[in-house]
Amino acid sequence: MSERRYLVKEMFGPTLQGEGAHAGRAVVFLRFAACNLDCTGCDTDFSPEGARRYTADEIVARLRELDTNHTYRVVVTGGEPTLQWDADLARAVRGAGFRVHMESNGTRVPAGPVDWLTISPKPQHHPAGLALADNLPADEVKVVVDDTVDEAVLDRYAARWRCEHYFLQPWMDARYDHNLQRTIAMIQARPRWRLSLQLHKIINVP
Numbered sequence: 643m644s645e646r647r648y649l650v651k652e653m654f655g656p657t658l659q660g661e662g663a664h665a666g667r668a669v670v671f672l673r674f675a676a677c678n679l680d681c682t683g684c685d686t687d688f689s690p691e692g693a694r695r696y697t698a699d700e701i702v703a704r705l706r707e708l709d710t711n712h713t714y715r716v717v718v719t720g721g722e723p724t725l726q727w728d729a730d731l732a733r734a735v736r737g738a739g740f741r742v743h744m745e746s747n748g749t750r751v752p753a754g755p756v757d758w759l760t761i762s763p764k765p766q767h768h769p770a771g772l773a774l775a776d777n778l779p780a781d782e783v784k785v786v787v788d789d790t791v792d793e794a795v796l797d798r799y800a801a802r803w804r805c806e807h808y809f810l811q812p813w814m815d816a817r818y819d820h821n822l823q824r825t826i827a828m829i830q831a832r833p834r835w836r837l838s839l840q841l842h843k844i845i846n847v848p
C-alpha cells in the first residue's frame with residue numbers, strides 16, 4: 643500500500659500568526675496547495691505550481707526543523723486545508739506535540755482532529771451546489787468584510803456557530819479603506835464581534 647503524499651505549497655517559520663484570537667502568537671505554518679473556492683480578492687497563492695508532495699513523516703520533520711523556538715504550534719491553512727487533512731496526518735503532527743490551528747472556509751468537516759478551528763465563511767463565492775458544512779466545531783469565526791456582509795449575515799453566522807470568538811476583518815484589497823469603515827460600523831452595531839487586522843501584512847512578516 644502506498645503512503646499518502648500531501649500536496650504542500652509551503653512550510654515556513656518561525657513567524658507570527660497574524661489574524662484572529664491567536665494574533666501575535668509565535669507559530670510555524672503549513673500551507674496546502676489547492677482550494678475548492680475561487681474568491682475574488684483572494685490574497686493567497688495556493689496554486690500547484692511550486693508545490694511539493696510530502697509524506698506525513700516528511701511534513702513533521704520539516705515542521706520540527708522550522709520550529710526552532712519550540713512553539714509546538716502550527717497554523718494549517720491553504721487554499722482549503724480540509725481537502726487534504728486526514729486522520730493519519732493529524733496523528734503524525736499532533737503526535738509530535740504540535741497544537742494544530744486550522745483555518746478553513748467551512749465547506750467541509752476536517753477528516754482528522756485539530757486543536758483550534760477557525761471558520762472563515764465565504765458563501766458569496768461558492769459555486770452552485772456547494773454549501774457550508776453542518777456540525778463544524780468552530781473555536782472562532784472570522785468573517786472577511788466586503789459589501790456582501792451585513793448585520794443580518796453576522797447574526798446568521800453567530801446562530802450557526804456558537805463559540806467564544808467572533809471576528810470581522812476587512813478585505814485588504816483596493817477597497818480597504820471602505821471595507822475598514824464598514825467593518826468598524828458593524829462592530830459598533832454588533833459588539834460581540836471584534837476587529838481582526840492582518841497584522842503580518844502590517845508588520846511585514848510572511
Ligand code: SF4
Nearest residue numbers: 677679681684721747
Ligand atoms: S477560500 Fe480562502 S484560499 Fe480559497 S479562494 Fe477563497 S480566500 Fe482564497
